[in-house]
Amino acid sequence: MDGYAGKFLNLNLSDGSGKDFVMPEEEVQKYLGGRGFGVWLLLNGLEPHAEPLSPENVLVIATGPLTGLGIPSLNHAVICTKSPLTGTITCASLGGNFGVKLKSCGYDGLILRGRSPRPVIIDITAGKWKIRDAGKLWGQNVVRTLELLESDVAGTICIGPAGENMVRYATIASGEHTAQRGGTGAVMGSKLLKAIRVGGSYQTPVFDRDRLGKPVTSVKLKLKESADSFPRYGTAGNVEISHEKGVLPTRNFSMGSFDRYLKISGEALREGIRRKGLSCPGCPVDCATEMKIATKTGTMRVKGPGYQPLVMLGSNLMIDDLDSIVRNNYVCYLLGMDPISLGGTLAMAMELSEKGRIDLPLHFGSAREVGPLLPLIATRRGPGDELANGAASLAQKYGYGDLAMVVKGMELPGYDPRGAWGQGLAYSTCPSGGSHIGSMMVSPEVQGKPAAISGTRASGKIKLTVFAQNLFSSLDCMVACHKACYCTLVVPDWVSGMPSWLRGFFAGHMPGLSSSMVDFSDYCQAVSFVTGIKYDRNTVLRVGERTFNLERLFNLREGLTSKDDILPLRFIGEPFREGPISGKVAPLPKMLFKYYKLRGWNEVGIPTEHQLKKLSIDEQY
Numbered sequence: 001m002d003g004y005a006g007k008f009l010n011l012n013l014s015d016g017s018g019k020d021f022v023m024p025e026e027e028v029q030k031y032l033g034g035r036g037f038g039v040w041l042l043l044n045g046l047e048p049h050a051e052p053l054s055p056e057n058v059l060v061i062a063t064g065p066l067t068g069l070g071i072p073s074l075n076h077a078v079i080c081t082k083s084p085l086t087g088t089i090t091c092a093s094l095g096g097n098f099g100v101k102l103k104s105c106g107y108d109g110l111i112l113r114g115r116s117p118r119p120v121i122i123d124i125t126a127g128k129w130k131i132r133d134a135g136k137l138w139g140q141n142v143v144r145t146l147e148l149l150e151s152d153v154a155g156t157i158c159i160g161p162a163g164e165n166m167v168r169y170a171t172i173a174s175g176e177h178t179a180q181r182g183g184t185g186a187v188m189g190s191k192l193l194k195a196i197r198v199g200g201s202y203q204t205p206v207f208d209r210d211r212l213g214k215p216v217t218s219v220k221l222k223l224k225e226s227a228d229s230f231p232r233y234g235t236a237g238n239v240e241i242s243h244e245k246g247v248l249p250t251r252n253f254s255m256g257s258f259d260r261y262l263k264i265s266g267e268a269l270r271e272g273i274r275r276k277g278l279s280c281p282g283c284p285v286d287c288a289t290e291m292k293i294a295t296k297t298g299t300m301r302v303k304g305p306g307y308q309p310l311v312m313l314g315s316n317l318m319i320d321d322l323d324s325i326v327r328n329n330y331v332c333y334l335l336g337m338d339p340i341s342l343g344g345t346l347a348m349a350m351e352l353s354e355k356g357r358i359d360l361p362l363h364f365g366s367a368r369e370v371g372p373l374l375p376l377i378a379t380r381r382g383p384g385d386e387l388a389n390g391a392a393s394l395a396q397k398y399g400y401g402d403l404a405m406v407v408k409g410m411e412l413p414g415y416d417p418r419g420a421w422g423q424g425l426a427y428s429t430c431p432s433g434g435s436h437i438g439s440m441m442v443s444p445e446v447q448g449k450p451a452a453i454s455g456t457r458a459s460g461k462i463k464l465t466v467f468a469q470n471l472f473s474s475l476d477c478m479v480a481c482h483k484a485c486y487c488t489l490v491v492p493d494w495v496s497g498m499p500s501w502l503r504g505f506f507a508g509h510m511p512g513l514s515s516s517m518v519d520f521s522d523y524c525q526a527v528s529f530v531t532g533i534k535y536d537r538n539t540v541l542r543v544g545e546r547t548f549n550l551e552r553l554f555n556l557r558e559g560l561t562s563k564d565d566i567l568p569l570r571f572i573g574e575p576f577r578e579g580p581i582s583g584k585v586a587p588l589p590k591m592l593f594k595y596y597k598l599r600g601w602n603e604v605g606i607p608t609e610h611q612l613k614k615l616s617i618d619e620q621y
């Protein structure tokens with residue numbers, strides 16, 4: 001089938017056996033790639049109620065129909081599994097060159113199951129695979145592992161010590177990029193799989209290469225035009241606006257602004273620079289940044305933090321020491337841990353410690369207490385062991401569940417939903433748990449892009465949230481980079497001519513119209529010309545909606561219910577007394593009811609038969 005290699009490599013690490021798996025063509029068309037493939041494969045290949053860190057769990061790494069065709073921003077890989085942090089499905093997008101190199105092996109992806117008897121790496125060259133002893137790699141940090149496996153012709157992913165020790169929020173790294181959320185690195189570690197190295201020369205068949213040129217040129221142009229205006233410090237520039245809008249997580253989300261925010265803002269990062277040459281294949285945006293930190297012998301340049309590590313390891317812990325935040329974020333990368341979940345877990349531990357409920361040397365504002373804990377968490381030594389299981393697990397052990405700022409067990413990222421109600425609804429209904437990247441409702445609600453809408457109005461918000469979730473789900477099926485989408489998903493000309501107040505009015509009051517303000521026709525055309533199947537705006541959105549519903553079915557099968565679609569009490573029952581959103585809480589219960597209805601789910605959040613039929617989802621699920 002055009003656009004695809006036509007097979008997955010299905011490996012069982014327990015006995016070292018492997019065979020090809022061919023997905024039915026009809027399902028390929030329905031789910032397109034990436035996240036859609038991952039969910040379908042898990043629902044069909046993973047036994048219900050499997051323990052996430054057991055050999056039974058399955059790790060899927062999937063590419064999409066556009067991967068490796070020289071279209072920048074469409075070359076990520078998506079990693080899907082049952083999360084050890086949440087017990088839900090989780091799908092994490094991974095930048096770098098791994099997706100392209102995997103497809104060049106002649107596979108659309110990998111299906112990994114079982115547990116190796118000893119630490120191993122998987123090597124795939126030109127369609128031939130080998131499982132090799134990981135030898136001295138086990139125990140090495142991410143940078144050292146990637147150095148030892150470096151190859152000019154291959155792409156490599158690996159885990160750090162946190163993944164080896166099954167820290168429930170461990171990451172998988174590909175160069176400077178990470179699959180950050182949901183603990184995919186812990187699942188890789190549970191299989192005693194340290195790294196995967198892939199490379200080959202397979203060429204994906206393309207239905208109409210001549211016509212593909214037009215959308216490709218358009219995407220390239222948009223990325224190039226945006227490359228210069230992409231913030232020099234990446235997403236770090238958002239600290240200021242979050243503070244101003246009162247949604248900056250501060251003191252375990254008990255406050256919405258941080259009086260020392262300037263010390264951790266984009267301005268404070270002026271030493272940081274975008275680092276050329278670390279981008280994903282062909283992407284001119286080059287979004288990676290680097291910073292200088294002091295060492296015993298001078299200074300060294302390290303991977304710079306974006307908005308999320310800055311606030312989750314900064315304001316949320318009441319820490320304003322930029323050097324220690326940059327250092328801790330880099331150590332997270334080296335050890336293979338998600339800084340968002342780490343920040344949420346440490347904030348809860350600090351609040352428990354303040355209440356005298358936990359005996360840990362952890363206090364809000366004390367930067368020097370955090371650094372030494374990180375290696376202990378990654379290796380599960382001493383107090384690090386319980387912190388390695390996340391905030392929800394601390395709540396289970398010590399009580400005070402209301403202090404765990406989690407949804408479905410996943411620590412919330414750095415936007416307070418009291419001031420961004422659409423984002424709050426998206427957190428509560430995201431199939432992977434408390435993640436913002438499945439909808440990016442903060443973009444219009446907090447950052448005012450592509451049009452500013454009030455974060456504290458419910459009107460029109462539910463429809464817009466459903467649209468955004470379906471859109472980002474579609475983008476994950478195409479394996480598109482979310483960051484690059486800020487550059488490529490432009491507003492059409494008829495919208496850009498509008499005054500911003502009018503744009504905001506439409507976005508806030510007429511969600512049907514406002515959703516058409518986002519133009520992703522380049523992507524639709526590219527998929528159509530590559531596969532030879534017509535995917536227009538509606539069919540692409542339908543792929544996303546189908547995938548989202550299939551994820552819901554996966555979670556229901558695993559025992560989750562509508563009771564899990566809830567925000568922590570702090571956000572729905574404890575308004576701030578002062579600041580721009582004083583007196584406001586996210587009106588979630590009311591919004592949820594309408595959301596279920598709009599999604600075609602019944603009153604307890606189960607997709608109706610009619611809805612499944614409409615989406616052509618197999619009734620066996």
Ligand code: SF4
Pocket residue numbers: 072073074095096278279280283284285286287288481482483484
């Ligand atoms: S914006 Fe950054 S992460 Fe996205 S494709 Fe470009 S270099 Fe990769």
